[in-house]
Amino acid sequence: MNRVKNYINGEWIGSDTKEYGDVWCPATGEKIAEVPFSTAADVDKAVQAANEAFEDWRCTPPLSRARYLFKLRDCFESAFEDIARTLVTEEGKTIDESRGEVRRMIENVEHATGITTLMTGYNLEDIATGIDCTAERQPMGAFGAIVPFNFPAMVPWWFLPYAVVAGNTYIVKPSEQVPLTQTRIFEVLEDCGFPEGVINMVHGAKETVNAMLHHPGIKGISFVGSSNTARYIYKACGETGKRVQALGGAKNFVLVMPDAELDRSIPSLITSFYGCAGERCLSGSVLVAVGDAYEPLKEKFLAAAKALKVGNGLDETVQMGPVATKAHMEKILGYIEKGVKEGAKLILDGRNIKVDGYEKGFFIGPTIFDDVRPDMTIATEEIFGPVVSLIRVKNLDEGIAIARKSRYGNAACLYTTNGKTAREFKYRVPASMIGVNLGIAAPMSFFPFGGARDSFFGDIKGHGREIVQFFTDTKVVIQRWT
Amino acid sequence: MALTTFGAIMGFAADMAAKTCEYYKELAGRATDAGLKGSIEELAREEAKIRARLEEMRRLNVTEMILEYVSGLHDEDYNINVDISDSPGDIRVLEAAVALEEREKRFFLDASDKIPLPEVARYFRKIVAKKEQNLSRFRAIPV
Numbered sequence: 029m030n031r032v033k034n035y036i037n038g039e040w041i042g043s044d045t046k047e048y049g050d051v052w053c054p055a056t057g058e059k060i061a062e063v064p065f066s067t068a069a070d071v072d073k074a075v076q077a078a079n080e081a082f083e084d085w086r087c088t089p090p091l092s093r094a095r096y097l098f099k100l101r102d103c104f105e106s107a108f109e110d111i112a113r114t115l116v117t118e119e120g121k122t123i124d125e126s127r128g129e130v131r132r133m134i135e136n137v138e139h140a141t142g143i144t145t146l147m148t149g150y151n152l153e154d155i156a157t158g159i160d161c162t163a164e165r166q167p168m169g170a171f172g173a174i175v176p177f178n179f180p181a182m183v184p185w186w187f188l189p190y191a192v193v194a195g196n197t198y199i200v201k202p203s204e205q206v207p208l209t210q211t212r213i214f215e216v217l218e219d220c221g222f223p224e225g226v227i228n229m230v231h232g233a234k235e236t237v238n239a240m241l242h243h244p245g246i247k248g249i250s251f252v253g254s255s256n257t258a259r260y261i262y263k264a265c266g267e268t269g270k271r272v273q274a275l276g277g278a279k280n281f282v283l284v285m286p287d288a289e290l291d292r293s294i295p296s297l298i299t300s301f302y303g304c305a306g307e308r309c310l311s312g313s314v315l316v317a318v319g320d321a322y323e324p325l326k327e328k329f330l331a332a333a334k335a336l337k338v339g340n341g342l343d344e345t346v347q348m349g350p351v352a353t354k355a356h357m358e359k360i361l362g363y364i365e366k367g368v369k370e371g372a373k374l375i376l377d378g379r380n381i382k383v384d385g386y387e388k389g390f391f392i393g394p395t396i397f398d399d400v401r402p403d404m405t406i407a408t409e410e411i412f413g414p415v416v417s418l419i420r421v422k423n424l425d426e427g428i429a430i431a432r433k434s435r436y437g438n439a440a441c442l443y444t445t446n447g448k449t450a451r452e453f454k455y456r457v458p459a460s461m462i463g464v465n466l467g468i469a470a471p472m473s474f475f476p477f478g479g480a481r482d483s484f485f486g487d488i489k490g491h492g493r494e495i496v497q498f499f500t501d502t503k504v505v506i507q508r509w510t
Numbered sequence: 511m512a513l514t515t516f517g518a519i520m521g522f523a524a525d526m527a528a529k530t531c532e533y534y535k536e537l538a539g540r541a542t543d544a545g546l547k548g549s550i551e552e553l554a555r556e557e558a559k560i561r562a563r564l565e566e567m568r569r570l571n572v573t574e575m576i577l578e579y580v581s582g583l584h585d586e587d588y589n590i591n592v593d594i595s596d597s598p599g600d601i602r603v604l605e606a607a608v609a610l611e612e613r614e615k616r617f618f619l620d621a622s623d624k625i626p627l628p629e630v631a632r633y634f635r636k637i638v639a640k641k642e643q644n645l646s647r648f649r650a651i652p653v
Contacts, residue, residue: 124517124572129574299576332579344517344518344521345513345518468574468575
């Protein structure tokens with residue numbers, strides 16, 4: 029059985045632990061690897077290596093640091109298909125979705141290569157007579173990422189390339205449920221010649237996370253996961269004096285106006301709710317039909333959802349793969365049960381779906397609840413699966429009011445042909461990522477990614493221009509030579 | 511089988527180009543007329559380039575945000591039988607080449623309307639134009 033290793037100081041090394049977790053292929057339901065639950069001692073080795081490497085790495089000119097990323101980008105292109113297939117095998121999404129994820133990972137590397145522009149400071153002569161002032165950005169030391177199961181390739185790279193190219197060193201802790209993709213990525217990275225210790229990876233679970241949170245040698249943590257864990261991470265980093273950006277869960281509302289171009293919108297709506305089997309923090313979850321949109325939307329959305337081909341994501345023609353783990357599948361099934369008990373009308377039941385040849389896979393078919401009330405569990409809690417809650421409202425105000433009540437504020441989308449309606453929506457809905465006539469409001473690498481309310485804890489979000497602020501200290505130098 | 515995703519369309523197209531390339535190599539070996547042989551060999555090289563470009567485009571243009579499903583394309587609509595092993599000769603070689611070029615022209619024309627990515631759709635239309643040129647040239651050959 030493949031037992032993955034940590035990557036510390038430029039070497040693949042085993043963990044000190046005696047505890048290992050199982051890694052599963054969600055399509056076949058078979059165990060495919062074991063992952064170490066690394067100890068505090070393992071984390072300490074990585075932090076020491078990262079801090080030792082930092083002293084020389086921070087003196088390397090930014091353009092020279094960027095050259096490593098140029099090389100890495102080419103290596104990723106060469107290994108593109110292999111990384112994408114590894115991702116499908118352990119996470120379950122379709123091969124197209126995996127390719128899309130790897131593309132977005134590479135886009136972050138590409139964006140980070142512009143560090144010579146992104147990292148510049150500013151200055152002003154004569155802030156007082158004969159005194160000049162500069163504000164310079166300096167790297168700080170070792171940073172770490174603790175990342176989720178749903179985007180095992182991309183999410184660490186929302187942070188890592190920016191941190192490293194800014195002169196910091198890095199430690200990634202992949203999700204223990206899907207460690208193989210990042211391991212494959214690090215195998216590619218190993219061939220790019222980064223100085224030992226600049227980029228490290230430690231596998232593990234809760235003990236590993238706590239060791240990172242409490243290690244004094246780590247300057248800051250980037251986290252993506254559930255809201256409860258994000259809050260925990262945020263608090264712990266506050267107590268230990270670390271910088272933190274903690275991206276949490278979501279409950280995304282998608283409003284469809286009566287004037288929306290429905291036939292054009294349906295493929296996009298289906299992608300929103302069922303893409304990546306609903307396991308995106310940007311996935312639509314509550315479909316809000318405004319006024320007369322309800323009947324045609326319900327009819328067309330249901331027909332399109334029924335027609336989706338569910339299966340092993342390695343089949344190019346499959347449109348929705350399994351969910352990532354058996355435990356998560358059971359959690360989603362629990363939510364469906366709850367929806368039925370609370371009185372919502374199940375008009376498309378994805379339970380007990382049969383996928384020929386993959387009887388042990390973790391599959392849930394497209395599921396739709398109608399007659400959902402805004403206070404029901406399925407309309408308020410994050411399900412993170414292919415389950416749609418359809419709510420009918422009288423007008424835009426009523427739809428926005430429902431979205432405003434949510435504890436989450438990650439993404440919200442609107443389908444309309446009216447610009448005034450679109451402006452009203454983006455102005456009043458509290459979510460931080462807004463889509464108009466698209467169902468996945470995913471900021472690309474050059475814009476910030478993150479939500480509001482319980483969807484985000486911190487100040488500076490993932491990637492975008494601002495990320496360089498997270499990974500640098502602004503040093504102000506005031507000089508008088510006159 | 512329905513080609514319902516960006517990857518499925520690009521994969522089918524690249525696979526078709528690869529198989530057509532191989533078949534052109536075989537056809538070139540059967541042609542006796544030097545001019546025809548050269549033209550068929552040129553087609554094989556063209557198909558190899560198309561395949562490489564399609565695979566590159568699949569990698570570079572995949573956009574996770576708009577991976578919307580596609581409908582109305584089926585691979586069986588583009589299956590043709592061009593086996594000429596039982597009746598060799600330059601006329602049959604030429605007919606086979608025309609059939610293959612027409613098949614590709616039809617597929618890329620149909621698919622260009624389905625792909626939501628302008629750069630990819632443009633390349634598909636460029637292939638269609640090239641195939642039209644090839645067909646005009648072949649139809650003018652006095653075999």
